[in-house]
Amino acid sequence: MSATGGASLAGRVALAAQVALLLVLAVVVAVFLIHLSGRPSLRIRRDLTLDQRNTLDERTETLLDRLPEAAKVEVFFEPLPGEYAAVVSEAQRRVLRLLQLAEDARDDKFELVLHDVREFSTYKARADELGVRQSNVVVVSMGEAREILTLTGDLVEIDPGEPGRIPATVSRFHGESALAEALATVATGTRPIVYVTQGHREPSLDDSGNFGGAGVRQLLEADGFQVETWDPSVEPTVPEDADLVAVIGPDQPWPSESVDLLERWVREGGRLFCAVGDTYVDGPNSAGDLLSRFGVHVDRAYMCEPVIGPGGRQLEGVDPCREITVVGRQVNRQHPVTATLAGEGVALGLPRTRSFQKRAASGDAGSLRIDLASTAQDAWRDLPDSRGRFDNAYEPTREEYGAQVVAIAATFEVESEQQGRPPVLEGLGESSVEGRVVAVGTGLGFMNLALPYNRFFFENACNWLSERELRIQIPPRDPSRRRLDVYRGAELTWVFYVIVLGLPLGCLGVGIGVFSKRRLL
Amino acid sequence: MRAALLIYRRELAGLFVTPLGWLLFSVALSVNGLFFHTFLRGNQGDVDDALAVSMGEGLSFWALQLFLPPLLTMRMISEESRTGMLEFLLTAPVRDGAVIVGKALAAATFMALLWATVVGYALLLTALGTSPDWGLVVANYLGAVLTSTLFCSIGLVASALTNAPLLSAFLAMIFNIAVLAVGLVARPLRELLGQGFADAILSKIAVADALFSSFLRGAFDTSALVFFAAWICVLLFLATRLLEARRWL
Numbered sequence: 120m121s122a123t124g125g126a127s128l129a130g131r132v133a134l135a136a137q138v139a140l141l142l143v144l145a146v147v148v149a150v151f152l153i154h155l156s157g158r159p160s161l162r163i164r165r166d167l168t169l170d171q172r173n174t175l176d177e178r179t180e181t182l183l184d185r186l187p188e189a190a191k192v193e194v195f196f197e198p199l200p201g202e203y204a205a206v207v208s209e210a211q212r213r214v215l216r217l218l219q220l221a222e223d224a225r226d227d228k229f230e231l232v233l234h235d236v237r238e239f240s241t242y243k244a245r246a247d248e249l250g251v252r253q254s255n256v257v258v259v260s261m262g263e264a265r266e267i268l269t270l271t272g273d274l275v276e277i278d279p280g281e282p283g284r285i286p287a288t289v290s291r292f293h294g295e296s297a298l299a300e301a302l303a304t305v306a307t308g309t310r311p312i313v314y315v316t317q318g319h320r321e322p323s324l325d326d327s328g329n330f331g332g333a334g335v336r337q338l339l340e341a342d343g344f345q346v347e348t349w350d351p352s353v354e355p356t357v358p359e360d361a362d363l364v365a366v367i368g369p370d371q372p373w374p375s376e377s378v379d380l381l382e383r384w385v386r387e388g389g390r391l392f393c394a395v396g397d398t399y400v401d402g403p404n405s406a407g408d409l410l411s412r413f414g415v416h417v418d419r420a421y422m423c424e425p426v427i428g429p430g431g432r433q434l435e436g437v438d439p440c441r442e443i444t445v446v447g448r449q450v451n452r453q454h455p456v457t458a459t460l461a462g463e464g465v466a467l468g469l470p471r472t473r474s475f476q477k478r479a480a481s482g483d484a485g486s487l488r489i490d491l492a493s494t495a496q497d498a499w500r501d502l503p504d505s506r507g508r509f510d511n512a513y514e515p516t517r518e519e520y521g522a523q524v525v526a527i528a529a530t531f532e533v534e535s536e537q538q539g540r541p542p543v544l545e546g547l548g549e550s551s552v553e554g555r556v557v558a559v560g561t562g563l564g565f566m567n568l569a570l571p572y573n574r575f576f577f578e579n580a581c582n583w584l585s586e587r588e589l590r591i592q593i594p595p596r597d598p599s600r601r602r603l604d605v606y607r608g609a610e611l612t613w614v615f616y617v618i619v620l621g622l623p624l625g626c627l628g629v630g631i632g633v634f635s636k637r638r639l640l
Numbered sequence: 641m642r643a644a645l646l647i648y649r650r651e652l653a654g655l656f657v658t659p660l661g662w663l664l665f666s667v668a669l670s671v672n673g674l675f676f677h678t679f680l681r682g683n684q685g686d687v688d689d690a691l692a693v694s695m696g697e698g699l700s701f702w703a704l705q706l707f708l709p710p711l712l713t714m715r716m717i718s719e720e721s722r723t724g725m726l727e728f729l730l731t732a733p734v735r736d737g738a739v740i741v742g743k744a745l746a747a748a749t750f751m752a753l754l755w756a757t758v759v760g761y762a763l764l765l766t767a768l769g770t771s772p773d774w775g776l777v778v779a780n781y782l783g784a785v786l787t788s789t790l791f792c793s794i795g796l797v798a799s800a801l802t803n804a805p806l807l808s809a810f811l812a813m814i815f816n817i818a819v820l821a822v823g824l825v826a827r828p829l830r831e832l833l834g835q836g837f838a839d840a841i842l843s844k845i846a847v848a849d850a851l852f853s854s855f856l857r858g859a860f861d862t863s864a865l866v867f868f869a870a871w872i873c874v875l876l877f878l879a880t881r882l883l884e885a886r887r888w889l
Contacts, residue, residue, distance in 0.1 A: 138881045145877050149870035150844050156866035157843070167775030168858035216857070223853065286684075603685035603770045610768045611681060618761055619677050623670035630662025637657070 164223075172216075175224055179299045181546075183225040186261070186306050192218055192298075193232045193258045195246055196270070203277070206287040207255070210275040214257065217294045250342060252459050252575065259301040263310050263343050266301035272458075273297045304586075310345040311362040311585035318350035319371040320396070322566045329568040332367060335577075338570065342578050344585070351377030357384040363392065363585050368562015370396040372404040382412045388533045388552035390584035392577075394562040397471055406562075407473075413529050414488055415558050416476045420500035422469075422523055422560070423511050436512035441501075443469045443525060445492045456528060456557060456579045457491050467492055467526065468572030472560035474500060474523035491557070492526040492576075526576070528583075529556040555584050643734040647742025648749075651716065655750050664711060668704050668754050675700035676761060687765050687772045694758045695780040696787070696856045702820065704754075705791050710812030712750055713795030714805040716743045717883065722803045740880045744789070744796055744872075751788035755781055776858040783855025786868040790847065791816055793875035800882035822846045847871075 155161055166173040175183075194215065199207040215233075222231040234242045249258050255270035268274055274297050278290035315324055315335065322332030324346065339346045349358055355377035357364060364381065385391050393406050395417050401407030407417035422443050428434035445467035450457035460466035477488045499513045499520045513520065531554035557580040559565075564573045605611045655661040672694050679698065680690040695701060759781055762772045791812075798812035799805075822845055830838040842849065844867075854864035 134885050138878075138885060141881055142874075142878050145874045149874045152870050153844050153863070153867050156863040161862075163860075163862045164854075165860045166858065167779045167860055169773045169775060173857050173859040219853065601687050601770050601772055603680060603687055603765060603768065605681050605685040610770070611677075611685075613768060614680060614761075614764065615677055617764055618673040619670065622673060622757060622760075623666045626662050626666035626669055630659045630666060633657060633662060634659040637659075 173220060175220060176295055179295055180224060182299055182302055183221065183228045186228045186302065188261060189228050189230050190259055190261045190302055190305060191230045191232065193234060193249070194218065195234050195242065195251055195254065195256050197236045197254045202282055203287050206277055206289060210270055210277065210289050213289065213292055214270065214274050214294050217298065221298065250578065259305055261305040264305040265343060266304050268297050268301055310343055312345045312347060312360050313339055313363040313365055313581065314347050314349040314358055314361045315365045315367065316351060316369065317348045318352050319369040319373060321367050321369050324348060327567060330566045332566060334567040334570040335367065335565060338574055338577065339581060342581065344581065356380055357389065363390045363581060365392040366406055367394045367565050368396045369406055370399045372399065372402060375404050378404045378409050382409060385554045385556060386531055386533065388554050391556045392580055392584055393556065394559040394565055395473055396562055400473060410558050413556050414478055414486065415527055415529060416478050417560065418474045418476060418500060420473065420502045421509055422472050422474050422494050422498050422525060423501040424495055424498040436510060438511060440511040441471050443472050443494055443498065445469065445494065445525065449495065450492045451490060454489055454491055454528060455583045456576065459579065460575060465572060467564065467576055468569055469525055469561050469564045470569055471563055472525050474525055474560055475527045475558060486529060486531045488527060488529045490524045491528050493522045493524050496522050498522060525560040527558050530554065557584060644738040644742040647739055648745045651743050651746030652749055655712065655746060664708060665754065668708055669757060671704065672700050672758065687770050688776055691758060691762055691772055691777055692780055692856060694761065695755060695784040696851055705787060706813060706816050709747060709751065709788060709791040709795045710798065710809040710816065712747045713792055713799050713812065714809035716796060717799040718802050718808040719805045721886070736883045737880045740796060740876050740883060744793055744876055747792035747795065748785065748789040751792065752785045755784040755788070773858070779855045779858045779860060783851050787847065787851055790868055790872055793872050793879065794819065796879040797875055797882065800879045819847055823848060
């Protein structure tokens with residue numbers, strides 16, 4: 120068979136088969152080599168950028184190395200319409216780059232999952248499963264421990280600029296620091312343990328009736344908490360392994376020793392959720408007494424607001440007046456407990472609630488009290504008459520009219536004790552200890568009947584209370600932006616004339632010259 | 641090796657002594673330059689982003705990758721086959737592999753010169769007082785050259801498959817579209833095979849991912865280098881085998 124001769128059909132088929140087989144072998148070898156080259160021991164990666172944007176901080180790398188198992192990081196990003204679309208998109212891009220960098224660095228310890236909002240049903244189902252109710256969040260989880268990072272709260276800071284004049288920009292990028300702290304938190308924390316007090320007419324966690332507490336247990340366990348009970352009359356000391364104590368509507372006094380011990384526990388960095396009782400409110404060793412030690416004073420009056428009766432008339436003097444509804448605009452938009460509720464129609468449903476006043480308390484240095492939720496402006500504080508009865512009607516001569524605070528958060532700085540730090544955190548950052556309290560004016564709002572209206576508030580409160588601040592100080596990454604002045608000066612004009620016109624026309628000219636020369640030849 | 645260099649010089653000269661080569665160069669420069677200028681103006685003058693758009697992140701880059709290598713390589717084998725020049729080449733004491741490597745290098749050099757003009761943009765910006773991140777520019781350039789070499793190799797395969805240059809160009813464009821469309825099958829592949837296995841497959845074949853995860857970020861990564869080198873070698877190997885098969889057909 121000559122070099123230019125033909126071949127028979129069988130010959131052609133044989134040749135084709137041979138080429139195909141060799142191709143398959145070549146592909147197998149290529150895939151194998153690509154796979155080998157990706158192994159950490161064989162891979163060399165060098166960051167050529169000036170600001171080292173492709174290099175994780177040493178502390179982050181150390182932390183990844185020490186993780187006991189792989190962390191799963193799930194991203195729930197959505198585009199934001201309107202004037203902040205561009206800056207949010209940039210923020211998302213930077214966060215994704217960081218996360219991909221971490222995954223590239225240690226894909227055995229860092230699993231990145233990007234949820235696509237275009238597949239909305241899957242996206243929503245997984246978000247619901249993780250308890251995510253905001254948009255644009257990153258969820259870091261390991262086992263049952265979970266941390267949620269918000270894009271525009273935890274990961275980046277945005278300068279809103281001036282609408283129409285100065286565009287919004289990413290002012291600071293805390294992504295790596297926030298990610299490291301979240302990894303540290305999930306690596307060290309198992310399920311937070313919440314002790315719910317019992318034995319003083321609080322709703323029983325085994326009671327599924329309207330005024331039982333079974334819903335609280337279900338909600339907390341579904342949210343990743345381990346739920347235990349604590350009867351201060353049996354054991355006055357707060358259990359050692361408690362991450363959070365929940366006091367829901369006690370209507371009997373506690374032993375004074377246990378109240379003192381609980382106060383001390385909170386001041387030493389403990390976390391307390393306290394919803395006051397209905398009948399025993401501010402007497403000695405009541406929930407109100409406990410809260411007053413933190414500068415949060417419960418008022419004995421019930422909060423009331425008018426209800427809409429038949430014909431659309433506003434009614435007073437009826438029991439439904441004591442069903443206080445707190446809507447989205449009446450909550451604190453900044454605080455983690457209530458920020459996600461700001462957009463809700465009904466944020467809280469509080470039957471027979473009291474209100475709070477903030478007053479100075481001993482040991483107040485370093486403490487902070489923040490209003491979480493208030494009644495509407497047309498509410499009033501309903502006082503009892505001389506026989507101790509409440510009429511649910513506004514009496515201008517002796518009852519105060521106007522919005523009152525019905526949920527409040529308090530924090531206390533404490534000196535951080537040097538406790539044994541888990542090995543994963545050795546040499547990385549510091550832990551700060553802060554006592555926290557969330558107080559609500561009624562325990563009835565967290566019993567089975569009313570809990571569905573308040574579940575998000577309760578979940579947020581417990582999640583905020585059970586957080587441990589682990590600060591790993593990684594300097595914010597703000598890549599230096601090299602910008603040409605495109606508004607003033609002639610630089611952009613130069614770019615246009617040289618790059619858009621000069622170079623192409625120059626090449627065209629050379630081409631014409633070559634063409635002319637060839638024609639002459 | 642010497643034969644490959646001889647063929648390389650011949651092909652490169654052939655690209656630049658014809659008006660077509662300069663015309664292609666001019667069109668590519670004007671497309672890229674226009675996108676660069678538009679992006680620079682629209683992105684508040686961010687020079688690093690504008691250069692990255694021209695060398696990998698932008699539509700102009702991928703459009704040029706889609707169309708230019710097929711047009712460069714369409715004549716390299718198919719035209720020579722049609723005119724009978726290929727017979728002389730095949731009977732010369734030159735290995736088929738050297739022929740393919742020389743031609744591939746020539747096409748890749750043309751594309752490398754095109755992307756070098758973007759480095760020229762960076763020099764102009766420096767002269768205007770805003771120096772870019774040169775490490776990023778170098779990494780972007782490397783990525784652009786490797787990607788172009790890959791697409792030129794695809795073009796050579798298409799050219800070796802047929803005697804008609806236009807058909808060769810068309811085939812190469814179809815192959816290029818298929819390569820770039822790998823991302824579109826990611827979702828159904830994950831549903832079919834599970835995320836882990838699907839991602840393992842995609843990481844071996846997704847060109848855009850290899851580029852974006854390394855050179856476009858300003859990182860020199862040996863795994864990305866091996867990715868491009870491996871697939872270029874496979875394609876050149878295939879082109880060589882197809883050229884060899886012509887002897888017997």
